Amino acid sequence: MTPRPRCDQTAAWAALRRHFDGGARDFDLRQAFAAEAGRFEAFSQQAPHVFADLSKNRIDAATQELLLALARECGVERHRDAMFGGEAVNGTEQRAVLHFLLRNPADVQVQWSSGAIENIADEASEALATREAMLAYAEAVRADDAITDIVNIGIGGSDLGPQMAVLALDEFTTRAKRFHFVSNVDGHELAAVLRQVRPHSTLFLIASKTFATRETMTNAHSARRWFEAGGGQDIARHFAALTTHTAAAQAFGITTCFGFRDWVGGRYSLWSAIGLALAIAIGASGFRALLAGAHAMDEHFRTAPPARNLPLRLGLLDVWYRNFHGFTSRSIAPYHSALRRLPAYLQQLEMESNGKRVDAQGRALPYATSPVVWGEPGTNGQHAFFQMLHQGSDVVPLEFIAVKQAGHELPGHHPQLLANALAQAQAFMQGQADAGGHRHFPGNRPSTFLVLDRLEPASLGALIALYEHRVFVSGSLWGLNSFDQFGVELGKLLAKDLEPRLASGDVAGLDGSTAGLLRRLR
Numbered sequence: 113m114t115p116r117p118r119c120d121q122t123a124a125w126a127a128l129r130r131h132f133d134g135g136a137r138d139f140d141l142r143q144a145f146a147a148e149a150g151r152f153e154a155f156s157q158q159a160p161h162v163f164a165d166l167s168k169n170r171i172d173a174a175t176q177e178l179l180l181a182l183a184r185e186c187g188v189e190r191h192r193d194a195m196f197g198g199e200a201v202n203g204t205e206q207r208a209v210l211h212f213l214l215r216n217p218a219d220v221q222v223q224w225s226s227g228a229i230e231n232i233a234d235e236a237s238e239a240l241a242t243r244e245a246m247l248a249y250a251e252a253v254r255a256d257d258a259i260t261d262i263v264n265i266g267i268g269g270s271d272l273g274p275q276m277a278v279l280a281l282d283e284f285t286t287r288a289k290r291f292h293f294v295s296n297v298d299g300h301e302l303a304a305v306l307r308q309v310r311p312h313s314t315l316f317l318i319a320s321k322t323f324a325t326r327e328t329m330t331n332a333h334s335a336r337r338w339f340e341a342g343g344g345q346d347i348a349r350h351f352a353a354l355t356t357h358t359a360a361a362q363a364f365g366i367t368t369c370f371g372f373r374d375w376v377g378g379r380y381s382l383w384s385a386i387g388l389a390l391a392i393a394i395g396a397s398g399f400r401a402l403l404a405g406a407h408a409m410d411e412h413f414r415t416a417p418p419a420r421n422l423p424l425r426l427g428l429l430d431v432w433y434r435n436f437h438g439f440t441s442r443s444i445a446p447y448h449s450a451l452r453r454l455p456a457y458l459q460q461l462e463m464e465s466n467g468k469r470v471d472a473q474g475r476a477l478p479y480a481t482s483p484v485v486w487g488e489p490g491t492n493g494q495h496a497f498f499q500m501l502h503q504g505s506d507v508v509p510l511e512f513i514a515v516k517q518a519g520h521e522l523p524g525h526h527p528q529l530l531a532n533a534l535a536q537a538q539a540f541m542q543g544q545a546d547a548g549g550h551r552h553f554p555g556n557r558p559s560t561f562l563v564l565d566r567l568e569p570a571s572l573g574a575l576i577a578l579y580e581h582r583v584f585v586s587g588s589l590w591g592l593n594s595f596d597q598f599g600v601e602l603g604k605l606l607a608k609d610l611e612p613r614l615a616s617g618d619v620a621g622l623d624g625s626t627a628g629l630l631r632r633l634r
């Protein structure tokens with residue numbers, strides 16, 4: 113990878129700084145709408161399966177031009193093409209980043225740049241073969257009436273993706289099986305699931321890229337002990353492993369394994385064998401539709417001109433808000449209860465990817481990177497923390513996700529839901545100037561409004577891929593390696609040291625607080 117210029121040392125960054133200090137800081141959405149008749153049309157667009165209204169954001173044509181110049185100068189497109197070309201864009205781990213390959217239709221040839229990972233054709237056909245094997249297995253499980261419960265054991269990317277998607281696509285999920293997700297090492301979680309299932313009718317999916325994550329291994333061993341203690345014998349039938357480390361799964365005693373490669377990051381692994389629970393839930397055709405929707409967004413990101421490239425526009429907006437306006441967080445408000453785990457999924461995607469303070473070469477950066485990403489479905493959030501969003505001292509850009517068609521037939525609910533989403537976005541922008549004191553709403557609070565026609569496999573795939581690429585864009589502008597996560601290691605190491613101390617009471621060498629708490633917890 114040729115090094116890219118540091119974003120804050122480009123002419124475009126300096127121009128943006130002048131633009132901001134010269135008035136953009138005080139941009140007023142209400143005035144902008146009053147002045148520009150075509151503002152909605154200019155700042156909204158249809159991308160594959162996702163319509164996006166960006167017009168209630170603090171940007172105008174000049175800001176957008178300068179942001180696009182920043183992307184050009186920072187080499188974002190070159191970086192994107194390097195990823196799609198199979199170069200080792202995850203430099204710290206010397207790995208290519210090819211999760212998009214998992215959603216490539218079988219008949220599409222991938223264009224690889226020279227010097228990309230070797231035997232690329234083999235990688236592509238292996239991914240395809242695994243997809244077919246896994247989908248055939250998913251169909252066999254769906255047809256097997258003796259299996260009534262699927263328990264996915266995994267954490268982080270091996271939990272959040274399949275869990276979020278199984279919930280989101282509930283309308284498309286087989287009613288013949290129940291789906292459970294166990295991630296936490298807290299035994300309460302596994303125990304609560306085991307109380308509901310029986311060994312002879314349960315399939316455990318042990319989902320772990322590394323097959324080494326302690327939480328998952330502890331839960332997997334406990335599940336196997338429970339299975340055997342309950343008279344279960346046929347591990348091959350009741351356990352399957354989804355992992356890059358099939359040898360470790362076999363050593364555990366699992367013979368049904370679906371693999372993937374280390375070029376799939378954990379938080380990008382829903383499309384791989386890690387998606388098996390979802391494939392069982394919605395079937396092979398549903399899973400293929402999810403992949404096709406994501407692939408359509410890949411193609412959009414790869415080929416749409418910058419000014420109409422949605423992931424690029426959203427990633428640029430994120431940098432504008434974080435580094436110029438200084439906003440520290442972004443709230444996600446899905447106005448669809450089935451998307452209730454989406455904020456948690458996006459937290460991992462964005463904060464684990466871009467929550468870094470050094471550039472891809474390990475040099476400390478002088479500017480802010482990932483915002484805090486958080487949220488709850490609407491309308492629930494309205495009755496909890498929206499108070500702070502409307503009248504608090506911080507400005508938090510909000511992201512609405514609304515779905516045009518309901519997936520149920522209860523009269524009255526959906527118009528009420530959609531009216532609430534529209535009203536909140538309106539209220540954030542307009543505020544209430546004619547009231548003083550406690551009833552004053554400052555307004556001018558920015559929001560982005562995403563619309564899906566229907567929440568279905570293809571649109572969910574496109575939505576997730578949109579977020580993946582947007583995170584790529586902001587990470588690229590910030591000069592980060594968005595594909596490693598060394599920040600999760602230290603705590604794991606320390607926990608390993610403390611676990612035996614909890615049993616022995618040995619506090620030698622510990623700081624006063626940790627020693628005091630350890631004594632307290634014994």
Ligand SMILES: O=P(O)(O)OC[C@H]1O[C@H](O)[C@H](O)[C@@H](O)[C@@H]1O
Pocket residue numbers: 267268269270319320321322323324325328378379464597600
């Ligand atoms: O899939 P696994 O190897 O078990 O990893 C599960 C998760 O844990 C790690 O610590 C990382 O922070 C995550 O990116 C990963 O998704």
